[in-house]
Structures are given as C-alpha cells and as structure tokens.
Amino acid sequence: MYLLDTNHCSFAIQGQPDSRSRLATLGQSQVATCVIVQAELIYMAENSQRRDTNLRRVKGFLDNILIYEINSATAEIYGKFQAELIQKFGPKEKRKRRKTRTIDLSFSQHDLWIAAIAIQHQ
Numbered sequence: 001m002y003l004l005d006t007n008h009c010s011f012a013i014q015g016q017p018d019s020r021s022r023l024a025t026l027g028q029s030q031v032a033t034c035v036i037v038q039a040e041l042i043y044m045a046e047n048s049q050r051r052d053t054n055l056r057r058v059k060g061f062l063d064n065i066l067i068y069e070i071n072s073a074t075a076e077i078y079g080k081f082q083a084e085l086i087q088k089f090g091p092k093e094k095r096k097r098r099k100t101r102t103i104d105l106s107f108s109q110h111d112l113w114i115a116a117i118a119i120q121h122q
Contacts, residue, residue, distance in 0.1 A: 001029055001031075001032060001121065001122070002026060002030060002031050002032070003033065003034065003068070003114070003117065003118045003121070004031060004032070004033045004041040004065075005033075005035065005037060005111075005114055006037045006041060006044075008108075009037055009041055009061065009065075010044070011055050012040065012061065012063065013041070013058060013061045016050075022087050024042055030122075031065055031066070032065060032066035032067065033066075033067055033068070034067060034068040034069075034070075034113070034117045034118060035061075035067060035069055035070060035116055036069070036110050036114050036117070037111045038062055038067055038098075040110065041058045041062070042055070044060060045057070045058045045059075050113070054064055068117050068120075068121055070113065070117065072115055073120055074113070074116050074120050076117040077119050077120050078113060078116035081112060081115060081116055082102055082112055085102060085105060085107060085112075086100055086102070086105070089105045090104075090105060107122055
C-alpha cells in the first residue's frame with residue numbers, strides 16, 4: 001500500500017509521466033491518500049489561476065483513489081508520535097519542551113497527521 005502525500009498527488013494530477021507510469025503499475029487497490037492531502041489539494045486548486053479546471057482535475061483524481069479519514073485511533077497515534085518527536089528532537093529541559101512546537105523542529109502538523117494515518121494503516 002502506498003499513501004501518497006500532496007506532492008505525489010499533485011504530480012499525478014499534473015500528468016507528470018514518471019508519476020503516472022508508476023501509479024499505473026501499482027493499480028488502484030494499492031494506492032491511497034488521506035483527508036489532509038485532500039484538503040491541501042483543494043486549497044491549491046482554489047487559489048490557482050485556473051480554479052474551476054484545477055478543482056475538476058483534483059476531484060476527478062480523488063474520486064478514483066481511496067481516502068483515509070482521521071478518527072480517534074489516528075488521534076491517539078498522532079499525540080504519541082508528536083510527543084516522541086518533541087522528546088527526541090526538542091530541548092532537553094522539560095520546561096522548554098512544553099513550549100516547543102513541532103514546526104520549530106521542522107515538522108509540519110499536516111505531515112504529522114499524514115504520518116499518523118500511514119502508521120495506523122501500516
């Protein structure tokens with residue numbers, strides 16, 4: 001199973017040959033994405049110069065791919081994963097760790113949610 005991030009979906013939607021051919025060899029049953037990526041793709045299309053065309057392309061792509069949702073199991077994984085990252089890469093002093101955000105460590109919250117979904121669905 002492959003959980004595609006926003007960049008990979010965007011490449012496929014744009015018709016980049018390497019992405020298209022790789023996805024074609026996998027088949028639909030092995031390819032998925034998640035609601036976080038769905039939101040990012042819609043945001044990108046909404047802010048593009050060719051909004052209507054790009055929204056149609058995004059929705060057409062998403063209609064043909066499995067989209068994982070976020071649920072309480074995902075939230076449990078996310079919380080633990082975020083705490084582990086702060087403990088491993090954050091300041092050593094607990095007092096400072098409480099104020100540390102994952103973005104301060106170069107991890108976006110969106111990427112953490114995508115990782116949590118990937119972990120949840122193995």
